[in-house]
Amino acid sequence: MLLIKNAKIYTMANEIIEEGDILIDKGKIVAVGRSLEAEGEIIDARGLVALPGLIDCHSHIGGMNFSNNRIIDDANEMTNNITPDVQAIYGTDIDSEDFMYAYRNGITSLGITPGSGNVVCGLAFAAKSYGDNIFDMTIKNPVALKVALGGNPKGVYGRRNQEPSTRMSIPGIIKDLLRRAKEYMEKKEEAIEKGTDLPEYDKKLEAVIPVLKREIPLKIHCTQFDMLTAIEIAKEFHLDFTLEHAWGAGDYMEEIVESGCGVVFGPLGSRKSFGEARLIDIESVVELDKRGVVTALTTDAPLLSIDTLIHHAGEAVREGLEVERALRMITINPAKILGIEDRVGSIEKGKDADIVLFQGLPAYNTNARVVKTIINGKIVYSL
Amino acid sequence: MLLIKNGTVHVGNGKVLENHDILIKNGKISRIGKGLDCQEAKIIDAQYKHVFPGFIDPVSSYGCTDITFSLKDHDEISNPVTPELKIKYAFNHGEILVEELYKVGITSIGAAPGNKNIIGGQMAAYRTWGLNSGKMLMKEPVGLKGSVIRNVKETYGKRNISPMTRMGIFNELEKFLSFNEKESQGEVDWKTAEIRGILTKLLEKEIPLFITANTSTEINALLDVTKEYDINLVIVGAYQAHRCLESIKERNISVVIGEQTDYTAKNYNDTDLYRIAQLQKEGNLVSFTLTSNYGPEGKIKYLWNAIEFYKVGVDSEEIVKMMTSNPAKMLGIDDILGTIEEGKLADLVIYSNNPIEYYKSKPLYTIVGGEIVYQEGSGENATNKEC
Numbered sequence: 001m002l003l004i005k006n007a008k009i010y011t012m013a014n015e016i017i018e019e020g021d022i023l024i025d026k027g028k029i030v031a032v033g034r035s036l037e038a039e040g041e042i043i044d045a046r047g048l049v050a051l052p053g054l055i056d057c058h059s060h061i062g063g064m065n066f067s068n069n070r071i072i073d074d075a076n077e078m079t080n081n082i083t084p085d086v087q088a089i090y091g092t093d094i095d096s097e098d099f100m101y102a103y104r105n106g107i108t109s110l111g112i113t114p115g116s117g118n119v120v121c122g123l124a125f126a127a128k129s130y131g132d133n134i135f136d137m138t139i140k141n142p143v144a145l146k147v148a149l150g151g152n153p154k155g156v157y158g159r160r161n162q163e164p165s166t167r168m169s170i171p172g173i174i175k176d177l178l179r180r181a182k183e184y185m186e187k188k189e190e191a192i193e194k195g196t197d198l199p200e201y202d203k204k205l206e207a208v209i210p211v212l213k214r215e216i217p218l219k220i221h222c223t224q225f226d227m228l229t230a231i232e233i234a235k236e237f238h239l240d241f242t243l244e245h246a247w248g249a250g251d252y253m254e255e256i257v258e259s260g261c262g263v264v265f266g267p268l269g270s271r272k273s274f275g276e277a278r279l280i281d282i283e284s285v286v287e288l289d290k291r292g293v294v295t296a297l298t299t300d301a302p303l304l305s306i307d308t309l310i311h312h313a314g315e316a317v318r319e320g321l322e323v324e325r326a327l328r329m330i331t332i333n334p335a336k337i338l339g340i341e342d343r344v345g346s347i348e349k350g351k352d353a354d355i356v357l358f359q360g361l362p363a364y365n366t367n368a369r370v371v372k373t374i375i376n377g378k379i380v381y382s383l
Numbered sequence: 384m385l386l387i388k389n390g391t392v393h394v395g396n397g398k399v400l401e402n403h404d405i406l407i408k409n410g411k412i413s414r415i416g417k418g419l420d421c422q423e424a425k426i427i428d429a430q431y432k433h434v435f436p437g438f439i440d441p442v443s444s445y446g447c448t449d450i451t452f453s454l455k456d457h458d459e460i461s462n463p464v465t466p467e468l469k470i471k472y473a474f475n476h477g478e479i480l481v482e483e484l485y486k487v488g489i490t491s492i493g494a495a496p497g498n499k500n501i502i503g504g505q506m507a508a509y510r511t512w513g514l515n516s517g518k519m520l521m522k523e524p525v526g527l528k529g530s531v532i533r534n535v536k537e538t539y540g541k542r543n544i545s546p547m548t549r550m551g552i553f554n555e556l557e558k559f560l561s562f563n564e565k566e567s568q569g570e571v572d573w574k575t576a577e578i579r580g581i582l583t584k585l586l587e588k589e590i591p592l593f594i595t596a597n598t599s600t601e602i603n604a605l606l607d608v609t610k611e612y613d614i615n616l617v618i619v620g621a622y623q624a625h626r627c628l629e630s631i632k633e634r635n636i637s638v639v640i641g642e643q644t645d646y647t648a649k650n651y652n653d654t655d656l657y658r659i660a661q662l663q664k665e666g667n668l669v670s671f672t673l674t675s676n677y678g679p680e681g682k683i684k685y686l687w688n689a690i691e692f693y694k695v696g697v698d699s700e701e702i703v704k705m706m707t708s709n710p711a712k713m714l715g716i717d718d719i720l721g722t723i724e725e726g727k728l729a730d731l732v733i734y735s736n737n738p739i740e741y742y743k744s745k746p747l748y749t750i751v752g753g754e755i756v757y758q759e760g761s762g763e764n765a766t767n768k769e770c
Contacts (some may be wrong), residue, residue: 068597068598268681269684271681272450272681282683304647305643308687315683363742
């Protein structure tokens with residue numbers, strides 16, 4: 001057993017406990033409260049802040065790497081613009097240093113997704129950031145089907161004089177796939193019901209079925225007015241979905257709220273440009289949160305370093321968001337978006353013991369530092 | 384006239400003046416003191432607020448690429464050595480104004496060629512706000528800019544033109560530095576004359592040589608190639624400068640750390656910001672920039688880059704120096720900018736709190752040449768004419 005004593009606990013479950021204790025056993029949180037007693041190792045966390053392990057639900061860690069001697073992109077299979085059945089997990093290299101940067105900076109879970117070079121990019125998964133086998137580290141696979149609107153697929157295929165070379169043709173490609181998958185699914189169900197022959201196995205369409213059944217959401221890469229396209233597609237097929245990147249969300253507040261989707265905002269720090277980078281409005285997350293939209297922040301790591309996740313939360317605070325609400329955007333909210341909130345994202349009895357002890361309060365004190373990172377009850381990093 | 388009252392004034396040289404007033408007249412800082420009074424002046428109440436000299440990004444290509452990224456006027460990729468080129472012919476005020484760098488408090492930049500040429504051209508110091516390029520120009524040339532990083536090989540080697548390798552890069556740099564040693568016979572053409580002129584300025588330490596070098600391999604080779612020359616050298620990017628500190632100290636070389644978060648640059652290079660910052664104690668100038676390997680990054684990252692130094696334990700006033708007086712010195716504009724001192728130009732930024740220490744800090748006013756060019760919450764950019 002491991003007992004953390006006297007930390008200021010931000011549970012991310014509607015409670016901040018001053019001088020609280022967390023009891024951990026067999027990798028799980030077994031008690032949260034005050035004056036807990038137990039046999040085993042004790043961490044004196046007086047003066048420290050305890051947070052649930054941080055989460056970035058949209059990264060490419062392990063799939064992309066830009067270090068001096070290892071430039072790799074295993075996250076974009078840009079040979080066909082529709083690849084719903086490729087799995088990010090197979091492109092993930094566990095030797096990427098970015099996993100280490102993640103857990104050393106308090107990020108204990110990651111959504112790892114294919115890139116956005118294709119219209120239908122592939123399947124994303126969620127994993128812990130520490131370990132030596134990505135399959136053992138995985139929390140859930142798949143967690144979403146990633147699709148991309150706008151400049152990225154257009155840039156890749158348009159340059160080859162292939163479809164899509166404009167925004168006009170992108171929704172059609174996605175809708176056509178969804179229609180075919182729906183027909184396939186219905187034929188399959190009918191065949192099972194009637195005991196007749198199943199339709200010929202289609203690996204791509206199989207990958208889309210969980211989306212149609214709302215078992216996993218569509219993770220839609222979009223910015224600015226592409227958000228309306230995203231909402232239209234999801235509505236037409238009654239899908240769960242999230243808007244990923246969502247630059248310019250402030251202009252589509254009503255539509256977003258009405259659609260019931262989640263928003264994954266970021267990364268910040270691109271220079272202002274035309275089109276997709278016309279407006280990068282971190283201030284919109286304040287309003288999204290107020291209006292009840294499940295909002296998470298993303299670094300898109302390693303395109304930006306994973307530790308900037310805290311800077312992202314800090315920028316939301318700069319725009320007037322309460323620190324506790326900003327911290328939710330890098331803990332419980334991304335857990336909900338990945339559909340893994342039963343395991344991670346808050347400090348509550350029964351959840352995985354993924355806990356970070358900070359000196360200082362992240363997103364408030366700029367120099368807040370990780371003192372310890374605990375994943376599955378194991379201390380994986382100490383300052 | 385403007386009178387800033389009761390501010391916490393970060394001078395930019397390491398000092399902080401509590402509850403001080405700053406009187407601004409004719410675009411300059413006319414007086415600094417306590418209890419200043421001026422009937423005609425517009426008053427800015429800066430109690431509990433933090434006043435900084437306008438920040439200076441010493442190496443930036445803002446203004447020299449257009450908003451679509453299609454016009455890249457900062458990299459003349461037809462020839463890897465182009466010391467005769469001047470960035471001022473590429474600087475478009477309309478393009479730099481798009482990013483609104485002044486809204487984060489950056490009021491000047493060292494406009495510079497990019498990272499694709501070994502010697503890209505001559506730098507110029509510009510303000511980030513103004514009516515046109517000419518009015519924004521502070522001084523030129525303020526340096527000669529080059530690069531020895533991968534981008535050079537990727538640009539030329541790909542076309543089977545030298546340099547294809549790091550050997551080729553440093554060979555060309557050696558040739559350039561020794562260019563004036565070769566006597567010319569008779570009349571020289573304008574280009575040769577221009578190259579000789581700028582190289583003379585460099586060798587007489589009138590202007591520094593800014594070279595982008597990221598890894599210890601690149602930095603050490605640069606240190607070796609330049610060791611015979613008594614020049615002011617500024618290493619840009621410098622992500623692994625912590626591995627070359629002895630020579631950097633000994634030769635009093637300046638360092639501008641490149642943008643740290645883009646493509647995870649700082650982490651991959653294992654940059655030791657604390658040890659690099661300690662160079663300031665040895666008398667070296669240290670600064671940082673929004674410029675990454677591939678160009679300028681968005682202004683929101685400027686404070687993040689400052690915070691990274693603070694996070695590893697560097698004193699916040701030492702970081703303020705990196706943002707103000709140090710880049711001013713590197714660019715040779717420290718007589719007019721870089722600190723809050725009487726007689727200097729009134730380029731200032733006022734924050735609600737210290738943004739190096741707290742995220743919850745907002746820029747409230749940016750003042751350029753005594754004019755309020757940005758006021759928080761005013762919607763539009765405010766303008767305040769001199770009274």
